Amino acid sequence: MQYQMNEFLFAMILTELEDAVGKENCSTRAIDKVTHSVDYYWLSRMWADRGCRMPEADIVVCPNDAEEVSKVLKIANYYKLPVTTWGAGGGTQGGAIPVAGGILLDTKRMNKIYEVNTDGMYIECGTGAIYKHIEWAANEVGKATMHYPSSLTCSTVGGFLAHRGIGVVSTKYGKIDDMVLQMEVVLPNGDIINTSPAPKHAAGPDLNQIFIGSEGTLGIITKAQIRIFDQPEERRFRGFLFQDMTGAFKASRELLQKFKPSVMRLYDEAETVSLIKKIVGVERKGAFMNVAYEGAKEMVEVEEKILLDTFKKYGAEDLGSEYGEKWWKEKITFFYPGHMMDIPQCFGTMDTIAPYGKIEEIYWAMKEAIETNFPQAKFIAHFSHWYEWGAMVYDRFIVDGKDVPKDPVEALRLHQAIWTCGVRTALAHGGVVNDHHGVGIKLGRLMKEQYGPAMQVFEGLKKTLDPNGIMNPFKLGL
Amino acid sequence: MIMSEKSKQHVDSCRFCWMCHHICPIGNATGQERNTARARALGISLVNREAIDLSEIMDNIYECCTCGACVHDCVTGWDPVMFTKETRLKAALEDKTPDYIKPLIANCLATGNAYGKTEICDRLAQSVKAHADKKDILLFLGADARFMACEQALKAIKVLEKAGVEFTVLEKEPASGVQLDFLIGAANETKAQMEECAEVLNKYKTVVLYDPNDAKAVKQLYKEYGVEVAANAVTYTSFLADLIKEGKLETKQSGRTVVFQDPYQLSRDLEETEEAREIVKAYAKLDEMLLNRAETVWAGNILMAQYMPEVIKLVAKRRIFNAKSVGANTIVTASVAEYVSLKAVAEEENSEIISIEDLILG
Numbered sequence: 001m002q003y004q005m006n007e008f009l010f011a012m013i014l015t016e017l018e019d020a021v022g023k024e025n026c027s028t029r030a031i032d033k034v035t036h037s038v039d040y041y042w043l044s045r046m047w048a049d050r051g052c053r054m055p056e057a058d059i060v061v062c063p064n065d066a067e068e069v070s071k072v073l074k075i076a077n078y079y080k081l082p083v084t085t086w087g088a089g090g091g092t093q094g095g096a097i098p099v100a101g102g103i104l105l106d107t108k109r110m111n112k113i114y115e116v117n118t119d120g121m122y123i124e125c126g127t128g129a130i131y132k133h134i135e136w137a138a139n140e141v142g143k144a145t146m147h148y149p150s151s152l153t154c155s156t157v158g159g160f161l162a163h164r165g166i167g168v169v170s171t172k173y174g175k176i177d178d179m180v181l182q183m184e185v186v187l188p189n190g191d192i193i194n195t196s197p198a199p200k201h202a203a204g205p206d207l208n209q210i211f212i213g214s215e216g217t218l219g220i221i222t223k224a225q226i227r228i229f230d231q232p233e234e235r236r237f238r239g240f241l242f243q244d245m246t247g248a249f250k251a252s253r254e255l256l257q258k259f260k261p262s263v264m265r266l267y268d269e270a271e272t273v274s275l276i277k278k279i280v281g282v283e284r285k286g287a288f289m290n291v292a293y294e295g296a297k298e299m300v301e302v303e304e305k306i307l308l309d310t311f312k313k314y315g316a317e318d319l320g321s322e323y324g325e326k327w328w329k330e331k332i333t334f335f336y337p338g339h340m341m342d343i344p345q346c347f348g349t350m351d352t353i354a355p356y357g358k359i360e361e362i363y364w365a366m367k368e369a370i371e372t373n374f375p376q377a378k379f380i381a382h383f384s385h386w387y388e389w390g391a392m393v394y395d396r397f398i399v400d401g402k403d404v405p406k407d408p409v410e411a412l413r414l415h416q417a418i419w420t421c422g423v424r425t426a427l428a429h430g431g432v433v434n435d436h437h438g439v440g441i442k443l444g445r446l447m448k449e450q451y452g453p454a455m456q457v458f459e460g461l462k463k464t465l466d467p468n469g470i471m472n473p474f475k476l477g478l
Numbered sequence: 479m480i481m482s483e484k485s486k487q488h489v490d491s492c493r494f495c496w497m498c499h500h501i502c503p504i505g506n507a508t509g510q511e512r513n514t515a516r517a518r519a520l521g522i523s524l525v526n527r528e529a530i531d532l533s534e535i536m537d538n539i540y541e542c543c544t545c546g547a548c549v550h551d552c553v554t555g556w557d558p559v560m561f562t563k564e565t566r567l568k569a570a571l572e573d574k575t576p577d578y579i580k581p582l583i584a585n586c587l588a589t590g591n592a593y594g595k596t597e598i599c600d601r602l603a604q605s606v607k608a609h610a611d612k613k614d615i616l617l618f619l620g621a622d623a624r625f626m627a628c629e630q631a632l633k634a635i636k637v638l639e640k641a642g643v644e645f646t647v648l649e650k651e652p653a654s655g656v657q658l659d660f661l662i663g664a665a666n667e668t669k670a671q672m673e674e675c676a677e678v679l680n681k682y683k684t685v686v687l688y689d690p691n692d693a694k695a696v697k698q699l700y701k702e703y704g705v706e707v708a709a710n711a712v713t714y715t716s717f718l719a720d721l722i723k724e725g726k727l728e729t730k731q732s733g734r735t736v737v738f739q740d741p742y743q744l745s746r747d748l749e750e751t752e753e754a755r756e757i758v759k760a761y762a763k764l765d766e767m768l769l770n771r772a773e774t775v776w777a778g779n780i781l782m783a784q785y786m787p788e789v790i791k792l793v794a795k796r797r798i799f800n801a802k803s804v805g806a807n808t809i810v811t812a813s814v815a816e817y818v819s820l821k822a823v824a825e826e827e828n829s830e831i832i833s834i835e836d837l838i839l840g
Contacts, residue, residue: 048529089516106511128509136768140804153499154496154498336553336554
């Protein structure tokens with residue numbers, strides 16, 4: 001049934017939501033609505049910078065647990081109100097922006113740490129916990145989460161799960177989808193479910209992986225058991241300079257058949273002479289690569305020998321440990337205002353992933369496509385998450401402020417055009433829509449281009465679980 | 479709203495930066511997105527762009543405790559406290575201060591303290607009277623201790639008596655200006671209070687500042703305001719640490735294990751972290767919470783509890799949780815405000831809160 005919201009009905013719904021989560025956790029105040037309307041997505045930032053208000057939720061609710069989330073979703077389903085889930089707002093794809101209004105559900109009150117289990121090696125926590133807080137909890141018992149993205153301090157556990165995030169030591173320890181044991185999820189109809197008690201099983205498809213990366217379109221993850229690891233006895237760094245990226249790819253592919261370093265970051269020439277020069281101090285031409293390896297001391301000794309022997313074969317110049325250590329110390333500094341790209345520049349990270357044999361081709365094709373079609377854009381990249389079979393490219397475009405239209409709609413058009421060009425090029429050469437930032441509203445339109453008829457699997461799940469289409473509308477292409 | 483160029487620059491840097499999201503004691507306690515430096519900056523930036531009215535963000539501006547955790551955390555030196563305080567001043571000038579804040583400001587101007595109190599409790603009055611004679615050393619108790627935590631003020635005096643120190647306590651203390659600085663920032667009225675206070679302090683050779691908030695004001699803010707203090711201003715904790723070193727205060731191990739709650743004014747603003755630990759270690763076994771010294775987490779105050787008491791309870795409970803995470807059940811405080819805030823929820827949280835004076839007096 002279609003209906004038009006009116007003041008009376010709105011007031012009625014508000015009282016129901018207040019009853020569900022408590023009056024103090026339910027807001028229609030301008031500051032709460034504005035705060036939840038701008039996330040890390042460039043378009044939302046540009047919009048606000050131009051003095052425009054982004055689409056806002058009508059009501060912001062902050063539930064305390066799955067039971068309260070369930071109540072909210074039942075109310076939302078009854079009145080057919082959109083529900084957008086918000087973690088901490090650190091997403092770059094506009095996934096948490098309430099573009100259709102309705103209810104904004106902020107998860108941060110669900111931040112309890114229920115258990116630090118050193119037998120099972122996991123922390124059970126509410127998904128509203130800031131990841132850094134569970135890292136602290138792990139550190140208190142001498143462990144670590146080994147999930148260290150640049151947004152460690154400003155994103156929630158649920159946020160990382162929702163868009164399949166990744167951290168800088170992923171090559172050894174895995175992506176967020178490797179970090180989870182069991183999850184509690186509230187389905188759109190309000191039912192509270194638990195995924196399998198263990199993630200590795202043959203009891204049908206992996207329920208975790210249906211909800212991880214679903215960006216709040218299929219349900220709301222409210223609790224998770226997140227893996228923890230022993231702190232490494234030793235963590236060593238080594239910087240290398242390759243003459244070109246081709247040699248680095250060959251060397252890295254060979255290395256990964258032998259052991260898994262924790263950090264592997266290969267910078268293209270453009271990024272080597274810009275960011276790396278500024279922060280790490282390397283001023284040489286070529287492709288800089290930083291590798292970290294860690295664990296039991298004896299293993300680290302062996303790994304270091306293998307690393308040096310392997311990279312030497314491919315002509316890498318050994319720059320010693322200083323650059324790597326400095327990078328580790330400064331790894332988050334890159335993302336603070338003053339170091340990071342910022343308004344008035346127009347920029348974006350078009351990360352994609354592919355097997356060896358394709359990934360370098362994708363890099364060159366994207367670089368050419370962006371620089372040819374948008375001569376005002378600079379293209380830089382690094383390759384920072386590696387597997388035995390392939391790697392991801394973290395490629396960025398940057399347009400100087402003077403070349404960005406002042407008119408917000410025109411600026412939006414430019415941003416969209418660059419993104420479409422870059423991601424379509426990646427898809428045409430065997431890449432994916434995104435590696436670890438997610439899809440959101442930014443890339444939803446390109447999901448069908450990647451998946452083709454396979455998209456009906458996602459659409460079928462969406463129709464079954466969320467028949468009223470209330471969950472995070474217009475995100476993920478659903 | 480007309481802001482300084484410096485504040486504008488900081489606002490526009492912080493409005494889209496999430497890096498200190500994890501560190502705000504208020505935001506972590508409430509779970510509210512608006513309680514972050516970036517949300518506050520975003521709101522102010524939208525006011526500057528006339529996309530929202532100043533009055534619509536002022537509640538949030540007063541939800542900041544100005545503890546500076548975000549400033550300390552920022553590797554590039556952006557300062558959300560600076561633009562938050564400037565916004566409070568602008569709001570006052572534009573008559574957009576929230577109604578529940580106005581009486582606190584009026585009280586500060588009328589009585590010198592935000593609580594509007596004029597009389598101290600009888601027992602404290604007697605104790606103060608006993609130290610009315612002019613000595614070289616002045617013990618400056620501060621408004622929180624005098625009017626809201628009389629027992630703590632009495633203990634502060636008793637500890638110095640125990641060490642045989644000769645000192646003065648003023649029957650009528652001038653306002654340090656720190657409360658007004660919190661409420662309306664760098665207004666003329668704030669500076670006037672500071673000047674008046676400095677004039678009194680300068681009559682003494684040494685001023686022992688019991689309240690870390692006053693210590694921050696006198697030792698740091700006065701310089702920023704251009705107010706000169708000729709007296710040797712020292713914190714209560716550093717003064718006590720010296721007394722212990724000189725053997726003037728008897729020490730005895732109590733056998734208890736405690737953690738110490740660093741007041742941010744001492745640890746971050748004045749970079750004083752070890753003096754209190756030396757005192758604590760003279761009487762008990764000291765463990766550390768994960769976030770200690772300059773990384774300390776503010777545990778609440780009395781002034782903000784006047785207008786957001788439930789949030790202050792949440793803040794205090796969260797800090798007790800930090801202590802319990804390292805197995806500590808007893809927290810030692812060096813700030814009246816934090817003592818009162820933590821004590822208010824201690825029973826509910828099954829935790830013990832004691833002050834440094836409690837530890838010394840046994």
